[in-house]
Amino acid sequence: MSAPLDVAAIRKDFPILDQKAGENGEHRLVYLDTASSSQKPRAVLDAMQTYYETTHANVHRGVYGIAAEATERFEAARAAAARFIGAPSPRGIVFTKNVTEAFNLVAYSWGRANLREGDAILLTEMEHHANLVPWLMLKEERGIELRYIPLTPDFQLDLTHLDQLTDGVKLVSVTAMSNVLGTLTPVRQIADAAHAAGALCMVDGAQYAPHLPTDVTALGCDFFGYTGHKLLGPTGIGVLWANEVVLDAMPAFLGGGEMIRDVRLDGWTPNEIPWRFEAGTPPIAEAIGLHAAIDYLEALGLDAVRQHELELTGYALRTLTERFGDAIVVHGPLDAAQRGGVISFALGDLHPHDISQVLDQHGVCVRAGHHCAKPLMRRLDVGATARASLYVYNDTDDVDALADALDAASQFFAF
Ligand SMILES: Cc1ncc(COP(=O)(O)O)c(C=O)c1O
Numbered sequence: 001m002s003a004p005l006d007v008a009a010i011r012k013d014f015p016i017l018d019q020k021a022g023e024n025g026e027h028r029l030v031y032l033d034t035a036s037s038s039q040k041p042r043a044v045l046d047a048m049q050t051y052y053e054t055t056h057a058n059v060h061r062g063v064y065g066i067a068a069e070a071t072e073r074f075e076a077a078r079a080a081a082a083r084f085i086g087a088p089s090p091r092g093i094v095f096t097k098n099v100t101e102a103f104n105l106v107a108y109s110w111g112r113a114n115l116r117e118g119d120a121i122l123l124t125e126m127e128h129h130a131n132l133v134p135w136l137m138l139k140e141e142r143g144i145e146l147r148y149i150p151l152t153p154d155f156q157l158d159l160t161h162l163d164q165l166t167d168g169v170k171l172v173s174v175t176a177m178s179n180v181l182g183t184l185t186p187v188r189q190i191a192d193a194a195h196a197a198g199a200l201c202m203v204d205g206a207q208y209a210p211h212l213p214t215d216v217t218a219l220g221c222d223f224f225g226y227t228g229h230k231l232l233g234p235t236g237i238g239v240l241w242a243n244e245v246v247l248d249a250m251p252a253f254l255g256g257g258e259m260i261r262d263v264r265l266d267g268w269t270p271n272e273i274p275w276r277f278e279a280g281t282p283p284i285a286e287a288i289g290l291h292a293a294i295d296y297l298e299a300l301g302l303d304a305v306r307q308h309e310l311e312l313t314g315y316a317l318r319t320l321t322e323r324f325g326d327a328i329v330v331h332g333p334l335d336a337a338q339r340g341g342v343i344s345f346a347l348g349d350l351h352p353h354d355i356s357q358v359l360d361q362h363g364v365c366v367r368a369g370h371h372c373a374k375p376l377m378r379r380l381d382v383g384a385t386a387r388a389s390l391y392v393y394n395d396t397d398d399v400d401a402l403a404d405a406l407d408a409a410s411q412f413f414a415f
Contacts, residue, residue: 004299
């Protein structure tokens with residue numbers, strides 16, 4: 001078990017947090033929008049800067065010193081990306097530009113090779129558009145059937161009819177943690193049901209992998225995607241892990257350099273996995289930044305990260321309900337053990353954008369909107385929510401600042 005997080009020390013590693021914000025710049029910056037994108041520690045910024053200053057060259061091409069070094073560091077990042085999620089080997093790791101591209105890769109390559117009119121795939125009602133629109137596109141193109149695991153009134157997935165829902169499906173694709181509700185998915189149970197039905201299982205780990213210890217073998221899935229910028233890494237890098245047997249049978253996605261073994265004027269032969277799926281110059285500095293982010297999180301210990309967020313989420317839920325009573329509605333489970341630190345809420349009849357704007361005057365950053373989950377907004381019967389999300393650099397002072405700023409918002413709009 002890792003030591004509890006020392007948030008005061010962690011905050012010193014994040015240059016962006018050391019600035020004033022809000023009206024007249026008189027507040028400290030309280031960043032509560034990690035679910036959208038996390039901040040970056042100096043170790044990540046330095047790793048990318050040092051790479052550009054000392055080592056940059058294209059990878060898998062040059063035989064001179066810095067080119068070989070760049071290739072070595074890029075492939076070391078792949079090994080770290082595999083280790084971080086307990087993947088058996090780096091061969092199953094494909095670097096993409098974000099997790100959205102990872103799911104599009106699966107939909108284009110695996111989906112178009114394996115799905116015909118009438119084939120079904122199973123999703124959930126709480127998916128992010130990234131794990132929804134690629135399948136809706138395939139539905140329009142191929143006439144596939146989309147099914148959805150519904151939500152219970154207490155914001156859990158309703159697995160009562162899982163056997164019927166998985167019957168005859170080719171793929172089950174679920175988020176491991178909702179970016180709106182914070183709900184944690186029983187992935188293993190769903191993956192087992194998928195396999196019993198002869199289907200594959202894909203997991204959207206965008207909100208899960210940065211916050212909980214992750215082991216794709218224990219989760220029992222065949223595909224797992226996550227995105228660098230939500231786990232202290234840079235933008236421009238995502239990770240698709242796939243079972244190597246499944247990945248090796250998949251046709252190439254984008255065509256160009258890197259992804260080929262040979263090209264003639266009358267044809268081409270594909271490269272081995274994982275490079276078959278990495279056409280063109282890859283995000284080299286971003287992979288190196290991701291590696292530094294993974295090292296940083298592993299040094300903190302993912303079990304300590306989860307424990308910290310469990311306690312802080314519990315504190316936030318208690319504080320908000322004690323301070324605002326019936327005026328606040330939290331969209332998500334009220335038991336911190338069943339959820340992550342993503343707290344979507346409504347306050348009185350205030351519009352989420354108004355809430356976010358008043359909070360901004362107090363230096364508090366929260367997201368307002370549909371969170372790229374419009375079907376879920378419809379299911380909740382709201383147009384948008386305000387959402388505060390927590391990470392390793394947040395503490396109870398940040399939650400108190402949120403509650404104070406919400407108080408100010410409710411007084412300003414006098415409800
Ligand atoms: C659950 C979930 N899936 C997918 C994504 C998409 O991530 P990206 O924009 O990095 O592709 C997000 C981002 O908000 C998310 O929360």
